[in-house]
Amino acid sequence: MSRLNPRQQEAMQAVSGAVLVLAGAGSGKxxxxxxxxxxxxEECGLKGHQILALTFTNKAAREMKERVGQLVTGKAGKGLTxxxxxxxxxxxxxxxxxxxxxxxxxxxxxASDVLALLKDLTHKxxxxxxxxxxxxxxxxxxxxxxxxxxxxxxxxxxGPEQALAARVYEAYEKTLKxxxxxxxxxxxxxxxxxxxxxxxILQKWxxxxxxxxxxxxxxxxxxxxxxxxxxxxxxxNFTVVGDDDQSIYAWRGARPENLSILRADYPSxxxxxxxQNYRSTGRILKVANELIDHNPHEFSKALxxxxxxxxxxxxxxxRNEDAEAERIATEILQQHLQNQGDFKDFAVLYxxxxxxxxxxxxxxxxxxxxxxxxxxxxxGRTEVKDIMAYLKLLLNPADDNAFLRIVNTPRxxxxxxxxxxxxxxxxxxxxxxxxxxxxxxLSHAMSNAAYARVNEFGSWIASLAEQAExxxxxxxxxxxIREMDYEDWMLQTSSGPPMAEKRMANVELLVESLKxxxxxxxxxxxxxxxxxxxxxxxxxxxxxxxxxxxxTDRVQLMTLHAAKGLEYPHVFMMGMEEDLLPHRNSIDEGxxxxxxxxxYVGITRARQTLTMTLARKRxxxxxxxxxxxxxxLDELPADDLEWEGRGDEDPAKKVEKGQAALAGLKGxxxxx
DNA sequence: TCCTTTCGTATTTTT
DNA sequence: TACGAAAGGA
Numbered sequence: 001m002s003r004l005n006p007r008q009q010e011a012m013q014a015v016s017g018a019v020l021v022l023a024g025a026g027s028g029k030x031x032x033x034x035x036x037x038x039x040x041x042e043e044c045g046l047k048g049h050q051i052l053a054l055t056f057t058n059k060a061a062r063e064m065k066e067r068v069g070q071l072v073t074g075k076a077g078k079g080l081t082x083x084x085x086x087x088x089x090x091x092x093x094x095x096x097x098x099x100x101x102x103x104x105x106x107x108x109x110x111a112s113d114v115l116a117l118l119k120d121l122t123h124k125x126x127x128x129x130x131x132x133x134x135x136x137x138x139x140x141x142x143x144x145x146x147x148x149x150x151x152x153x154x155x156x157x158x159g160p161e162q163a164l165a166a167r168v169y170e171a172y173e174k175t176l177k178x179x180x181x182x183x184x185x186x187x188x189x190x191x192x193x194x195x196x197x198x199x200x201i202l203q204k205w206x207x208x209x210x211x212x213x214x215x216x217x218x219x220x221x222x223x224x225x226x227x228x229x230x231x232x233x234x235x236x237n238f239t240v241v242g243d244d245d246q247s248i249y250a251w252r253g254a255r256p257e258n259l260s261i262l263r264a265d266y267p268s269x270x271x272x273x274x275x276q277n278y279r280s281t282g283r284i285l286k287v288a289n290e291l292i293d294h295n296p297h298e299f300s301k302a303l304x305x306x307x308x309x310x311x312x313x314x315x316x317x318x319r320n321e322d323a324e325a326e327r328i329a330t331e332i333l334q335q336h337l338q339n340q341g342d343f344k345d346f347a348v349l350y351x352x353x354x355x356x357x358x359x360x361x362x363x364x365x366x367x368x369x370x371x372x373x374x375x376x377x378x379x380g381r382t383e384v385k386d387i388m389a390y391l392k393l394l395l396n397p398a399d400d401n402a403f404l405r406i407v408n409t410p411r412x413x414x415x416x417x418x419x420x421x422x423x424x425x426x427x428x429x430x431x432x433x434x435x436x437x438x439x440x441x442l443s444h445a446m447s448n449a450a451y452a453r454v455n456e457f458g459s460w461i462a463s464l465a466e467q468a469e470x471x472x473x474x475x476x477x478x479x480x481i482r483e484m485d486y487e488d489w490m491l492q493t494s495s496g497p498p499m500a501e502k503r504m505a506n507v508e509l510l511v512e513s514l515k516x517x518x519x520x521x522x523x524x525x526x527x528x529x530x531x532x533x534x535x536x537x538x539x540x541x542x543x544x545x546x547x548x549x550x551x552t553d554r555v556q557l558m559t560l561h562a563a564k565g566l567e568y569p570h571v572f573m574m575g576m577e578e579d580l581l582p583h584r585n586s587i588d589e590g591x592x593x594x595x596x597x598x599x600y601v602g603i604t605r606a607r608q609t610l611t612m613t614l615a616r617k618r619x620x621x622x623x624x625x626x627x628x629x630x631x632x633l634d635e636l637p638a639d640d641l642e643w644e645g646r647g648d649e650d651p652a653k654k655v656e657k658g659q660a661a662l663a664g665l666k667g668x669x670x671x672x
Numbered sequence: 673t674c675c676t677t678t679c680g681t682a683t684t685t686t687t
Numbered sequence: 688t689a690c691g692a693a694a695g696g697a
Contacts, residue, residue, distance in 0.1 A: 056687060086687060111686080184687065219687090252686060352684050408673095415673045539687080561685045583684055598685080621682075622688050 004028075004035060011239070011272045012036045015044055015211075018266035019239040020259065024303045025288070025604035026279030026567065029241050033213055034064060036239060037080065038071035040211055048072070049079025050210035052231070056219050058084055058540060060565065064215070085224050086539055089187035092194070094532065096201060100190050105395040105531045107181045107402065108538040111137075112385070114183050117401050121171050132164070139165040140172060144185035145221040145253035147192065180398040188223045195230045206233040216565075217242030221253035229265070236266060244299060245292050248561060248598050250591070260298050277303045279567050279607055281310025287610075287636050288603045294635050295593050303604075314611045315576070315633060317645035320624070321358055321615040328572050328613060329362035332555055335570065336368075343369055347556040347568040349602050351580055356557050359574070363555065373558035383490065383503045387510055388538070390480060393434065394465045395531045400426075403433045410489035412457055418450040434458055473530045474515050481507065513537060560602045571606035573599075576614040578628040592631075599632045 004012060011021045011032050023029035037053060040046045055061045065082045072080075083091070090108075097106060109117065118133045118140075139162065143153050150170035157163040176183065182190060195202040209231050214220070217240035220228070232238045240262070247256035255261075263269050277285055285303045318324040332346050348359055356372055363370045386409055389402040396402075408414045425445045426436040436442055437458025443451040460483070468476035481487075487504055494500035517533040556568065575581060582595040603610060612633070617624050633641075 058687090084687070187687090248685075249687090251684080354683055411674080413673065417673085559685065580684095585684065594685095619688075 004031065005276055007272060007274050007276070008032050008035075011274070012039050014239070014270050014272065015040060016237060018236050018262065018269045020217075020262055020269055020271045021239060021241040021274060022259075022271065022299055022301060023241050023243055023274040024277060024301055025243065025246060025601070026277040027274035027303070028278055029215075029243075029274065030064065030067065032274070033215060033239075033241060034067040034071060036213065037068050041072050041076050041080075046210055047079065048077040049081070050208070051080050051213070052088075052209045052211070053080075053082040053213040053215070054088060054228075055082065055084055055215045057565075058087075060084075060215060061087075084539070085220075085227070086184065086187045087536070089191050089227075090535055090539065092191040092205070093182065093187065094535075096191075096194055099198060099201060100194055101177070102182070103180050103398070105180070107179065107392045107396045107399045108187075108535050109176065109179075109181045109183045109401065110538055111184070113181075113401055116405070117175065117179075118168065118172060120401075120404075121175060122168055125171055132161075135161070136165045136168050140169045141185055142253055143169060144183075144189050145223055147189065147223055147226070178398065179400055180396050181401070185223070188221075188227055192223050192226050192230065195227075202230060202233075206231060206235075210235070210237065212238040214238070214240040214242075216246075218244050218247040218256045218259055219249050219254045220258050221255055222258075225255065225258045225261070244297070245295070245301075245597055246564060246601050248564065248594060248601060250594055257298075271299075273299070273301050275301050275303055277305045277604075280305060280604060281307050281608060283310045283313065283640050284603060284606050284610055287313055287640055288600055290637050291596060291603065291632060291635050292600045295596055311609055312642040313636070313640055314609075315641050315643050315646075316611065316613045317629070317643070318613060318615050320617040321575075321619065324574060324613050324615040325358040325362040328359065328574060328611075329366045329368060331572070331611065332363075332570075333366050333368055341570070343553045343555045345569040346572070347558070347563065347566070347570070347605065348572045348574060349558060349560050349563050349605065350574050351560060351583060351598075353559060355575055359557060363557075368555055369553065370555040370557055371552075373556060373562050381503070381506055383486075383507055384510055386486075387481070387507055388534070391477065391514075391530075391534045391537075393461060394468055394476075394480075395534060397434050397465070398432045400433045407433075407454075407457060410484055410486065410492075412453055414450070414453055414457070418446055418454060421446045421450075422454060434461055438462060468530060474511065474518065477511055477514065481511070510537070560598045563605050564601050567605055567607055569607045570609045571602070571611070573602045573610070573612045574614075576612045576630040576633055577618070578630055580618075580627075581630045581632060596632060596635075599630075 008028060008031065011019065012035050015036075021029065021032060023032070033053065037051060040051060041048060053061075053064060055064060061082045061084055065080075068077065068080065068082070081088075093100060093102070093106070097104065107113075115133060115137055118137055122133055122136070143150075143166075148156070150166060150173055153166035153169055154163065157166050176186075195205070212228065212232055214228060219242075228238070228240075242259055244256045244259050247254060250256065263271075280288075282305050285305050289302050316324075316327060318327055328348055332343070332348075335341055335346075336343060350356065350359070360370065360372065386406055389405040392399050392402040393406065404419070407419065422433060422436055422442070422445075425439075425442050426433050429436065429439070431439070435458075437454050442454070445451075446454075464476055464480050467479075486507065487500075490500040490503050490507075491497065494503055514530075514533050514537065517536060518530065521529075521532065556566075560573075579587070581599060582592050586592060586595045614627065614629055614633075616627060618627050619625070
């Protein structure tokens with residue numbers, strides 16, 4: 001798409017003041033943003049380093065950078081920053097850590113690190129049940145996203161759970177600071193607080209950003225919005241692009257109302273709507289529009305397309321979940337054979353990750369190549385978490401959390417009893433655990449044998465840390481992995497040698513990522529050190545780049561959330577049932593509107609064909625449950641749907657279909 | 673201290 | 688069903 005339509009053009013050329021672009025699904029918003037950046041540089045005389053574009057995912061940032069790179073040549077574009085909110089926050093903290101009261105080499109605590117810390121805290125200080133931690137973690141995160149301090153949280157607490165959570169919150173913040181750690185929310189929150197307190201530092205950053213662009217603006221939370229406002233300052237030159245109908249992250253603090261708040265905050269706000277869709281058939285858009293009309297709207301828009309009307313939306317009701325997955329698998333295979341379609345043109349979307357399991361089995365059975373997007377992440381793997389904890393500990397001796405994770409992994413015969421004594425000693429003398437290990441007076445607190453083991457571990461880590469700082473950090477890391485016989489440990493803890501090998505490969509991938517990250521920093525003459533490399537690793541940055549390269553021909557499996565921003569010629573949405581697509585929890589919490597938007601996002605991923613499936617019976621907690629078709633199906637225009645398996649279709653057609661399916665399968669088995 | 677077994681309980685989405 | 692936590696035995 002080389003030419004912009006009038007609306008898009010208008011959005012591109014609106015360069016003074018505040019601009020809100022309401023970009024419907026598939027309306028070419030990435031084109032608008034990238035073209036606008038090019039326009040700013042080439043027509044408005046801005047330099048690349050004066051422009052900042054913010055996204056939510058690394059992938060979006062990478063894509064945008066790439067596309068701008070194609071449009072802008074020469075050095076005017078140099079220094080352009082396209083980054084995620086979290087990466088920007090990390091960079092700010094990196095530069096200003098001293099003003100924020102952090103020491104060098106701070107650790108980023110990811111969600112599971114935080115949970116471990118909270119468990120420890122509640123156990124020790126509050127005698128609360130460990131399983132109360134997940135809700136507490138959630139509440140703390142929400143408070144931080146809304147810039148609520150522990151004191152305010154306690155004052156505004158509703159009921160005993162919230163009061164407890166607020167007290168844990170206070171202790172958590174203290175401990176995190178003590179550990180020289182920041183969590184994900186801090187990556188935004190700390191810069192915002194800093195900017196509130198230090199006008200001079202804020203000005204420094206404001207001067208660097210002459211123009212700001214924000215993608216997926218409906219996903220911003222309160223602190224992110226504040227950060228945007230702060231950076232923009234009095235100049236108020238910025239463009240935000242978003243779509244309230246695609247707001248599906250309210251549960252993690254996103255405030256779609258940030259869209260309408262803009263009007264109040266910037267009275268001269270220019271609002272531009274992009275409604276022409278370049279992706280889907282007319283019918284898919286009609287169905288999507290009709291569904292989303294069931295939600296109340298602040299800004300109402302209707303997508304349209306000059307493409308053909310397209311094929312009916314198929315809705316297939318299956319006997320059970322097994323038949324559902326099987327049906328999708330054979331359907332894909334059949335369409336692949338009949339139309340010579342690539343496998344990568346198909347996507348199977350679902351609400352929850354667990355739904356991928358059956359689908360995977362069926363695809364395997366029919367030898368259909370597939371790729372699961374999301375689910376069990378690289379960083380969720382124990383071996384990766386272990387090594388990351390070692391890295392964090394090397395860089396940040398105060399990270400007791402990392403210490404606790406790996407003191408006894410691999411086994412060093414340092415058990416609960418010894419650890420308790422160590423923890424007591426450390427808190428008595430107010431030193432970190434790793435420091436305590438190296439103090440000789442610790443020997444009085446425990447048996448000689450235990451002391452010897454603990455001490456050995458401490459000096460081992462210390463010498464590695466020193467070595468990493470002195471010469472090649474990568475060599476130090478490799479040596480560390482060798483010296484602790486991690487491979488041996490993998491062999492012991494894996495289900496078999498092939499498994500162990502795979503896990504070691506993950507470890508190697510991690511080290512390689514670290515290396516490329518460091519090399520790159522050296523190239524750019526950015527004085528980034530190992531700490532930065534590890535920090536960025538925690539933010540998933542590097543690994544994703546490696547995953548990127550395989551663009552093999554595979555069916556894509558992912559959650560509806562993960563599908564946002566993507567598009568496929570043929571889309572399957574599975575599990576179109578009450579309690580699953582409007583998810584039970586969301587129904588109970590009265591969040592059906594967000595579920596409807598989720599469904600909308602799914603529908604609008606499809607370019608040519610859309611197939612929705614449901615199972616009449618589904619296994620739940622081990623027993624078969626009768627399901628009800630999703631209310632969203634009733635909200636779609638019946639004339640555009642072609643039902644199958646509901647019992648009211650033309651019998652002749654049914655036979656015809658059965659035969660077609662059979663023929664397809666026969667062809668397949670002939671191939672095998 | 674570590675490993676096995678048993679029991680109980682929960683399946684939403686993720687930067 | 689499938690995983691994690693607690694408890695008990697080596």
